[in-house]
Amino acid sequence: MSEYITIKGSRGGLRVQILDTCEWNDAFLALQTQMRDGAALMHGMKLSLDLGQRELSPQALDELHQVMRTYQTEPVDILAESRTVRAEARTAGFNAKPPMPKSDTSAPEQTSSVLSRTVRSGQILRHHGDLVVLGDVNAGAEVIASGSVVVFGRVRGVVFAGAMGDRSAVICAIELSATQLRIADLRARAPEDQGQKTPEIASIEDNHIAVHAWHDYRR
Numbered sequence: 001m002s003e004y005i006t007i008k009g010s011r012g013g014l015r016v017q018i019l020d021t022c023e024w025n026d027a028f029l030a031l032q033t034q035m036r037d038g039a040a041l042m043h044g045m046k047l048s049l050d051l052g053q054r055e056l057s058p059q060a061l062d063e064l065h066q067v068m069r070t071y072q073t074e075p076v077d078i079l080a081e082s083r084t085v086r087a088e089a090r091t092a093g094f095n096a097k098p099p100m101p102k103s104d105t106s107a108p109e110q111t112s113s114v115l116s117r118t119v120r121s122g123q124i125l126r127h128h129g130d131l132v133v134l135g136d137v138n139a140g141a142e143v144i145a146s147g148s149v150v151v152f153g154r155v156r157g158v159v160f161a162g163a164m165g166d167r168s169a170v171i172c173a174i175e176l177s178a179t180q181l182r183i184a185d186l187r188a189r190a191p192e193d194q195g196q197k198t199p200e201i202a203s204i205e206d207n208h209i210a211v212h213a214w215h216d217y218r219r
Contacts, residue, residue, distance in 0.1 A: 004030040009128035013046030020052035041163035050079040061092040
């Protein structure tokens with residue numbers, strides 16, 4: 001994660017905190033890079049952009065809005081200390097309000113989640129953090145997470161872990177017969193094995209995705 005950008009899960013979307021003590025060009029470039037690298041995860045997500053005490057020109061806010069449109073995210077809020085920035089943000093098409101107090105716990109960071117259902121064909125499930133699925137991921141379904149993905153069931157669709165660039169993320173499943181596996185910037189197909197299915201784990205080794213039986217896997 002960029003030193004200028006911090007992304008946290010919140011109810012209904014993501015909260016993107018942009019460091020307010022660096023040059024805007026540096027922060028804006030970091031934001032563009034993060035959104036490009038995490039495009040699969042961020043697509044269609046609702047974002048709250050926390051600018052802190054930063055002052056931004058109308059042109060910068062317009063460029064910010066353009067980035068949101070480019071990556072097909074939904075900008076919900078601009079959080080800014082400056083009343084001037086909030087007023088300009090509303091003019092640029094954002095909803096704007098002051099940042100939440102530091103003690104506010106209404107939007108906690110989501111680091112892990114458990115989904116107790118099957119992800120069916122045509123469905124795309126996105127999550128910021130680690131995800132456990134108590135069910136199957138059917139062919140034609142996609143699961144995308146910024147952390148690791150553990151499926152207590154059969155995977156026949158697409159699973160994308162480390163979607164924000166985390167190469168330490170892993171994919172685990174009781175039966176791993178995925179159409180495609182992705183971890184960070186790498187992708188692979190699950191190995192075709194006509195023998196007895198056993199629980200497996202996929203991780204990045206030597207710059208490629210390797211798949212091992214759970215009992216053989218070692219960090």
